[in-house]
Amino acid sequence: xxxxxxxxxxxxxxxxxxxxFHHLHPPTxxxxxxxWKYTLGAGGTAFFLxxxxxxxGSLEMFYYIPSAVSAALSIQVITYQVPVGWLIRNIHYWAxxxxxxxxxxxxxxVVFTGAYSATRRFNYLLGLGLFAxxxxxxxxxxxxxxxxxxKWALAASTNLIKSxxxxxxxxxxxxxxxxEPGTSVLVHFFAWHIYGLMTLALIxxxxxxxxxxxxxxxxxxxxxxxxxxxxxxxxxxxxREVLAMIFSMAVLILVxxxxxxxxxxxxxxxxxxxxxxxxxxxxxxxxxxxxxxNPFFWGVFSPLILLTLTAIIPYTLPEPDASEIGRxxxxxxxxxxxxxxxxxxxxxxxxxxxxxxx
Amino acid sequence: xxxxxTLIASLFLLLTIxxxxxRDSHSPVPTSLTPTLTxxxxxxxxxxxxxxxxxxxxxxxxxxxxxCHGGERLALDANLAHSSMRGGKNPSDLLVVEQSCGGEKCHxxxxxxxxxxxxxxxxxxxxxxxGAIAIIRYTFGAQPDLTARYGIQAIKDAAITTKTGLPSxxxxxxxxxxxxxxxxxxxxCLTCHINAIPRQGNPYSRFTGCAACxxxxxxxxxxxxxxxxxxxxxxHQLTTAIPFTQCNTCHNRGxxxxxxMTFVERTDPLTDRLHTYYQPIAQFTKCEYTLDCxxxxxxxxxxxxxxxxxxxxDIQYIQCKTCHGTPTELPKTFTLSDLNNIAFREAKLNPxxxxxxxxxxxxxxxxxxxxxxxxxxxxxxxxxxxxxxxVFSFRPVKGSQCTQSGExxxxxYCHQCHSVNK
Numbered sequence: 136x137x138x139x140x141x142x143x144x145x146x147x148x149x150x151x152x153x154x155x156f157h158h159l160h161p162p163t164x165x166x167x168x169x170x171w172k173y174t175l176g177a178g179g180t181a182f183f184l185x186x187x188x189x190x191x192g193s194l195e196m197f198y199y200i201p202s203a204v205s206a207a208l209s210i211q212v213i214t215y216q217v218p219v220g221w222l223i224r225n226i227h228y229w230a231x232x233x234x235x236x237x238x239x240x241x242x243x244x245v246v247f248t249g250a251y252s253a254t255r256r257f258n259y260l261l262g263l264g265l266f267a268x269x270x271x272x273x274x275x276x277x278x279x280x281x282x283x284x285x286k287w288a289l290a291a292s293t294n295l296i297k298s299x300x301x302x303x304x305x306x307x308x309x310x311x312x313x314x315e316p317g318t319s320v321l322v323h324f325f326a327w328h329i330y331g332l333m334t335l336a337l338i339x340x341x342x343x344x345x346x347x348x349x350x351x352x353x354x355x356x357x358x359x360x361x362x363x364x365x366x367x368x369x370x371x372x373x374x375r376e377v378l379a380m381i382f383s384m385a386v387l388i389l390v391x392x393x394x395x396x397x398x399x400x401x402x403x404x405x406x407x408x409x410x411x412x413x414x415x416x417x418x419x420x421x422x423x424x425x426x427x428x429n430p431f432f433w434g435v436f437s438p439l440i441l442l443t444l445t446a447i448i449p450y451t452l453p454e455p456d457a458s459e460i461g462r463x464x465x466x467x468x469x470x471x472x473x474x475x476x477x478x479x480x481x482x483x484x485x486x487x488x489x490x491x492x493x
Numbered sequence: 494x495x496x497x498x499t500l501i502a503s504l505f506l507l508l509t510i511x512x513x514x515x516r517d518s519h520s521p522v523p524t525s526l527t528p529t530l531t532x533x534x535x536x537x538x539x540x541x542x543x544x545x546x547x548x549x550x551x552x553x554x555x556x557x558x559x560x561c562h563g564g565e566r567l568a569l570d571a572n573l574a575h576s577s578m579r580g581g582k583n584p585s586d587l588l589v590v591e592q593s594c595g596g597e598k599c600h601x602x603x604x605x606x607x608x609x610x611x612x613x614x615x616x617x618x619x620x621x622x623x624g625a626i627a628i629i630r631y632t633f634g635a636q637p638d639l640t641a642r643y644g645i646q647a648i649k650d651a652a653i654t655t656k657t658g659l660p661s662x663x664x665x666x667x668x669x670x671x672x673x674x675x676x677x678x679x680x681x682c683l684t685c686h687i688n689a690i691p692r693q694g695n696p697y698s699r700f701t702g703c704a705a706c707x708x709x710x711x712x713x714x715x716x717x718x719x720x721x722x723x724x725x726x727x728x729h730q731l732t733t734a735i736p737f738t739q740c741n742t743c744h745n746r747g748x749x750x751x752x753x754m755t756f757v758e759r760t761d762p763l764t765d766r767l768h769t770y771y772q773p774i775a776q777f778t779k780c781e782y783t784l785d786c787x788x789x790x791x792x793x794x795x796x797x798x799x800x801x802x803x804x805x806x807d808i809q810y811i812q813c814k815t816c817h818g819t820p821t822e823l824p825k826t827f828t829l830s831d832l833n834n835i836a837f838r839e840a841k842l843n844p845x846x847x848x849x850x851x852x853x854x855x856x857x858x859x860x861x862x863x864x865x866x867x868x869x870x871x872x873x874x875x876x877x878x879x880x881x882x883x884v885f886s887f888r889p890v891k892g893s894q895c896t897q898s899g900e901x902x903x904x905x906y907c908h909q910c911h912s913v914n915k
Binding site: 208211212214215216219221222374377378381382384385388389392395398399400401403 | 505513565566568
């Protein structure tokens, strides 16, 4: 019996034998489920960004001090004193922003390729819930800066919750630790950001990915209706994922070098809002609606209605035809595409109106 | 096909890592300072290590920068670090002076400790401009007498200590005046009070608040070399050795034309001290231009006595006779016996004389020690210029050939014989 040379064994173990990461993937998947022009790599990129956020956020926690007096100063320490602290903070910030953008692209891709069929509707809801959690995480992380740039967010978060009839006051105390800005409120935001929301988001994320596997991988037409039978193996799949990660990381670093995360003077007094105080970019549309009057209606009820409308798209509008799943702009679910298009157009329009009016 | 893409992406990532190293190498090297007064580390010196210490009485190791200037003490980005500075470059602006320079142990303390500088300045005629406002309002019939009713800002004085002290002033609002001259006065003539943004031009260039006087402008060396004597630049300095040129950023700069209610700048050539100090129409003696303003005028005259007044005549009292006496009386003198006397503190702030207990000084009619003077054993006097350190010797009027009546010893009478002919 011939024995393989030691070098060949080593090479096999290193490069050819499936490792831990390969084993997280199916041995093979249909090639059309992993095409960039179909998936845009959005779901995978979102997953990678979450990993980046966990790692950079964990590093930031070594220096961040969640107290009203020290929070903004500790961010200045991270940004200016800690070796490459500026890079870690900028990557954390930009990963958070990109995650929202990538998640929206992912949502658009899912609807505009008919990737939610009857069996995948629940996962659509999980994804949407995950998106809502990411918005809240982005928002709570934004408040943790505790500098003069987050005054709107701070006031809105406490006042909007307070505006909810009957339970507003109690809910404000539970969620934000009270209506008066101070260490109690900051610690609540801190706990929600790194523990409460984070735990929920991780559960939903794992569930979401699990459901993708359970539902047969990334949506594609059933085998009997699919002319393409080509498959790719896990090595190719991991290679593509690594490529996407390298590219995403490079973009994150590049943006972090030239566009630092916002930072402002420490908040030393809690003055009332002025016209220059702004929401974070992803909530400018809410700030615009709040100009129209009743804070509960425009700041709480309306966003929830929009979220609900987005959630019921797969349940109320015509489903995509099985043969069209995985193809861009299928005719069979045109109504769903139009509905989502209108909702996104509404966000964009309100944001533009706000920016133009201010 | 796939390999080049992986290679390009990897190279892209390596390039960005090189970018990180480049960016990191361009960050300022942090220089920390933990002042003993605050105990809080600050990094201002990372960029400002070349600034001179602002004054011997504000040592950087004790005060640091942030306690006066504010700002983001840990930031190394100029925009952020400077964004919350009090008063921009000037923390002594009266709008923020209480936070910057105040406090019981600093300049916001009790009158009995002579630490009430801020309260005195805020109520002083130089801040309220109440005298000019009252005269103009009286002249144009808006008020029946010369008692001030308005100042630049509304202000109250709970503890009146002088006969001419006022309990309060209202904010002067030119737009609510009916007389167009008073309105025009409001538009054109409010640039001289201590917290006003000065008129355009180098001769008027000064800060506001305390720094209006205590941060003298230095002549820009490059401008000096280029022959432009008027160009000045601000320096990082607080001093009590204030040269007359600093006083002249407001005083002696021109005249108000009451018919047009506009300021007419002086245009005579400012060639030397004799021709720069006063306007051509002014009468003055030799000592009035060889000395600096602060060699005669006292801290109370300049910064106020804590009361609100209607006129500078209520607070300005130094005359020639304060130092020279009259034909019948010698000037008042005082022998230092207590180390807590304000004279020692003033001499410590501007160490031009080595005062000792037992020294005899001239003292004003309101008992302010003229700490830079000395009564010599031969009955003559010596004065050391606070800004120039020049030594001046002078004699009392008593025993001289002066025949002026003792009742008529204000400066105007002295000028009749002793004025300098330009």
